[in-house]
Amino acid sequence: MNLFVGLCGVALSGIGLLIGSRYSYRYPWVRVPAMIMAYGGLPVVFYAAIFVR
Numbered sequence: 001m002n003l004f005v006g007l008c009g010v011a012l013s014g015i016g017l018l019i020g021s022r023y024s025y026r027y028p029w030v031r032v033p034a035m036i037m038a039y040g041g042l043p044v045v046f047y048a049a050i051f052v053r
Helices: 002-023 028-051
Strands: none
Touching: 002 028
């Protein structure tokens, strides 16, 4: 369960970084939700890493 939550967080932050790097030069407003996704996924990963034990 915690591994699944961690993988979801990694996927969320990875998708956010991918969208931000791919589309930010064409659409400047994309950078804000992409950064929210990228940094929103990190606490999920830390949560899963702390409670996996």
